[in-house]
Amino acid sequence: MRDLSAGPRVLLRRLRELMAEPLDPQERLDRIVRQIASNMVAEVCSVYVLRSDGVLELYATEGLNPEAVHLSQLKMGQGLVGTIAASAQSLNLSDAQAHPAFRYLPETGEEIYHSFLGVPILRAGRTLGVLVVQNKASRTYREDEVEALETTAMVIAEMIATGELKKITKPGLELDLTRAITIAGDGYNEGIGLGHVVLHEPRVVVTNLLNEDAESEVRRLAEALGSLRISIDDMLSRRDVATEGEHREVLETFRMFAHDQGWVRRMEEVIHNGLTAEAAVEKVQSDTKARMMRLTDPYLRERMHDFDDLANRLLRQLTGYSGRAMGEGLPTDAIIFARAMGAAELLDYPRDHLRGLVLEDGAVTSHVVIVARAMGIPVVGQAAGAVALAENGDTVIIDGDDGQLHLRPMADLVKAYEEKVRLRARRQEQFRALRDVEPLTKDGKRISLMMNAGLMVDLPQLAESGADGIGLFRTELQFMIASTMPKLEEQEAFYRNVIRQAAGRPVTFRALDIGGDKVVSYFRNHEEENPALGWRAIRLSLDRPGLLRTQLRALLRASADSELKMMLPMVTEVAEIHAVRELLQKEVQHLSKFGHSLPRRLQFGAMLEVPALMWQLDELMAEVDFVSVGSNDLFQFSMAADRGNARVSDRFDMLGKPFLRILRDIVRAAERNQTALTLCGEMAGKPLSAMALLGIGFRAVSMAPTSIGPVKAMLLSLNVDELAQELHAALDDKRSQEPIRTLLTRFAEEHGIAV
Numbered sequence: 001m002r003d004l005s006a007g008p009r010v011l012l013r014r015l016r017e018l019m020a021e022p023l024d025p026q027e028r029l030d031r032i033v034r035q036i037a038s039n040m041v042a043e044v045c046s047v048y049v050l051r052s053d054g055v056l057e058l059y060a061t062e063g064l065n066p067e068a069v070h071l072s073q074l075k076m077g078q079g080l081v082g083t084i085a086a087s088a089q090s091l092n093l094s095d096a097q098a099h100p101a102f103r104y105l106p107e108t109g110e111e112i113y114h115s116f117l118g119v120p121i122l123r124a125g126r127t128l129g130v131l132v133v134q135n136k137a138s139r140t141y142r143e144d145e146v147e148a149l150e151t152t153a154m155v156i157a158e159m160i161a162t163g164e165l166k167k168i169t170k171p172g173l174e175l176d177l178t179r180a181i182t183i184a185g186d187g188y189n190e191g192i193g194l195g196h197v198v199l200h201e202p203r204v205v206v207t208n209l210l211n212e213d214a215e216s217e218v219r220r221l222a223e224a225l226g227s228l229r230i231s232i233d234d235m236l237s238r239r240d241v242a243t244e245g246e247h248r249e250v251l252e253t254f255r256m257f258a259h260d261q262g263w264v265r266r267m268e269e270v271i272h273n274g275l276t277a278e279a280a281v282e283k284v285q286s287d288t289k290a291r292m293m294r295l296t297d298p299y300l301r302e303r304m305h306d307f308d309d310l311a312n313r314l315l316r317q318l319t320g321y322s323g324r325a326m327g328e329g330l331p332t333d334a335i336i337f338a339r340a341m342g343a344a345e346l347l348d349y350p351r352d353h354l355r356g357l358v359l360e361d362g363a364v365t366s367h368v369v370i371v372a373r374a375m376g377i378p379v380v381g382q383a384a385g386a387v388a389l390a391e392n393g394d395t396v397i398i399d400g401d402d403g404q405l406h407l408r409p410m411a412d413l414v415k416a417y418e419e420k421v422r423l424r425a426r427r428q429e430q431f432r433a434l435r436d437v438e439p440l441t442k443d444g445k446r447i448s449l450m451m452n453a454g455l456m457v458d459l460p461q462l463a464e465s466g467a468d469g470i471g472l473f474r475t476e477l478q479f480m481i482a483s484t485m486p487k488l489e490e491q492e493a494f495y496r497n498v499i500r501q502a503a504g505r506p507v508t509f510r511a512l513d514i515g516g517d518k519v520v521s522y523f524r525n526h527e528e529e530n531p532a533l534g535w536r537a538i539r540l541s542l543d544r545p546g547l548l549r550t551q552l553r554a555l556l557r558a559s560a561d562s563e564l565k566m567m568l569p570m571v572t573e574v575a576e577i578h579a580v581r582e583l584l585q586k587e588v589q590h591l592s593k594f595g596h597s598l599p600r601r602l603q604f605g606a607m608l609e610v611p612a613l614m615w616q617l618d619e620l621m622a623e624v625d626f627v628s629v630g631s632n633d634l635f636q637f638s639m640a641a642d643r644g645n646a647r648v649s650d651r652f653d654m655l656g657k658p659f660l661r662i663l664r665d666i667v668r669a670a671e672r673n674q675t676a677l678t679l680c681g682e683m684a685g686k687p688l689s690a691m692a693l694l695g696i697g698f699r700a701v702s703m704a705p706t707s708i709g710p711v712k713a714m715l716l717s718l719n720v721d722e723l724a725q726e727l728h729a730a731l732d733d734k735r736s737q738e739p740i741r742t743l744l745t746r747f748a749e750e751h752g753i754a755v
């Protein structure tokens with residue numbers, strides 16, 4: 001194995017000293033290039049820094065004409081320097097002028113130098129600049145010299161990343177790293193947030209670059225790799241990781257990388273060149289990422305994410321860094337950036353510090369988004385590349401209305417958004433003023449407006465929003481945030497607390513709806529090919545009657561001497577309702593036998609989420625006191641479009657004829673059977689959709705608390721009978737091509753309805 005000769009080691013050490021000295025940035029950079037030149041016995045050493053306009057500007061030089069500093073410029077891809085920046089790869093040339101990309105810059109006086117070695121200055125795979133050494137004599141630089149220069153570039157990357165060079169950047173210009181970027185995604189929850197980036201999985205910052213003893217660093221690396229491999233094997237051998245499926249594929253990729261000899265050898269080489277184990281991991285990660293970022297194959301790019309995740313795990317092993325960003329020091333205006341995230345992870349952040357959520361993946365009805373909506377924070381999903389482009393602490397604006405992100409925004413944009421925020425606040429004020437206004441339509445129909453909830457933190461919103469009650473209490477959220485299965489007493493105490501805080505307003509508890517995308521970590525179920533169609537919700541509860549009976553008992557006990565309103569999720573056959581009723585009966589008997597008080601009244605309902613129930617509506621309604629349509633799931637199953645997959649879920653319109661006709665059939669069946677009916681999916685929270693629901697006959701809807709104000713404003717200005725006439729006619733019309741959404745928008749406009 002090659003060993004870094006003493007010279008470069010001395011250089012790295014000297015550079016570290018220079019970084020620590022109290023120098024002004026230009027002076028520091030000048031000394032750095034001087035040091036490199038002398039150490040590498042090069043006549044020239046220059047640093048080019050990438051600006052936000054895509055230009056590489058000469059920031060310091062030893063050997064070239066000093067007048068050229070801050071004057072000499074090359075575009076990305078132009079000349080040797082631009083080629084290195086664009087490809088993120090080093091160039092080692094014994095005759096630079098002979099290279100096809102060579103471009104002569106007269107102001108620098110570089111024509112006399114034949115040999116050229118240039119390396120990219122990289123950080124997390126992004127090019128920040130280029131570092132060059134040149135010699136008059138024609139020579140090829142040795143491999144260890146290339147390595148040494150690349151390592152030196154890491155030190156300069158750190159200097160650029162700290163923002164130090166801002167002070168010597170010409171006014172009006174910016175460095176690429178701090179460039180303002182707008183990312184277009186999808187607005188998953190409306191609202192505007194101004195704040196600072198918090199990376200959900202923060203990058204480990206390696207500060208300890210240079211090793212004292214290469215052999216002990218190689219050993220540290222081997223140990224960390226060993227534990228990493230064991231943890232991957234453990235994950236793979238767990239019984240819940242099935243033989244197929246995406247999760248397994250990712251783990252297999254992890255294992256492949258973790259055993260990849262090429263990767264390990266590269267890191268060991270870098271350690272022998274003077275770096276610590278963690279600096280070696282970072283360097284090789286950055287080089288690899290820089291190469292992979294230039295790939296267009298989506299499969300390989302996905303593998304790059306996997307590799308990146310794995311390298312981050314290794315870095316955490318080596319540095320003992322385990323902290324998520326939510327601990328101390330979380331900014332009070334945090335905008336969380338994640339590739340993907342579970343609902344429980346979001347709940348770990350203190351609500352009053354959150355100003356927004358940015359996801360690279362996700363979909364509008366995925367669980368984490370529902371939780372974010374309940375918390376009232378703006379969400380932008382499908383924000384491609386957001387995590388790689390953002391740095392912890394960057395300023396950012398999240399615009400959930402337009403589905404955009406503005407990273408490191410310019411001052412005038414911030415101003416414009418501050419104005420927008422003020423306007424929104426004024427609108428919120430107007431909604432708040434509606435809080436105690438009775439939700440009566442213009443033609444006098446009383447609409448029941450309820451809110452969805454699932455956690456204690458949601459409860460204060462009941463009074464604040466003026467909702468009539470809780471139309472959907474997602475009991476699984478308590479299970480999702482717990483690290484072990486909540487016991488009977490814990491469940492009972494929780495439900496009791498909810499009922500107490502609801503202060504007399506009705507609460508509809510939904511029996512556990514786990515499975516599908518609602519993952520409960522301690523509840524091991526088998527990986528399924530199609531979890532949404534799998535063993536979930538009531539199916540799972542009926543197969544695990546102990547679980548269901550505990551919940552039923554807790555609900556009964558918590559509602560002693562008051563009313564218990566509960567419903568079942570994902571019912572497919574009426575027989576399932578009978579089965580639960582039987583268990584409920586047993587629990588009632590059990591409690592009375594032991595002298596417990598029982599609820600004064602019990603209302604038992606079912607959610608309508610599975611299309612098969614459409615052909616059992618009369619039987620269903622004969623069995624239950626009320627039906628609640630879960631439009632998120634009913635839509636996903638009716639359209640055969642995964643609610644968590646934006647590519648397909650946004651393809652079909654909830655306000656299209658098929659879905660509205662389905663919903664209308666349900667309304668008609670409820671009228672026929674005189675069964676109370678409500679709808680509690682996300683659809684109810686959008687004023688235009690809520691208007692359509694009232695138009696086809698719904699009189700009770702349940703939604704995120706922040707939607708109550710806008711929906712109430714809509715209905716106060718709506719004449720339902722007028723809309724119903726037009727809407728029914730359009731739904732009955734088999735020839736008209738006009739989308740119902742267009743009709744609804746036009747109706748709202750013509751009648752001055754606030755949607």
Ligand code: PEP
Pocket residue numbers: 370472474513609629630631632633634680681682
């Ligand atoms: C629904 O499916 O519409 C619903 C309200 O339930 P969840 O979103 O919790 O699946």
Ligand code: MG
Pocket residue numbers: 569609630632633
């Ligand atoms: Mg559902």
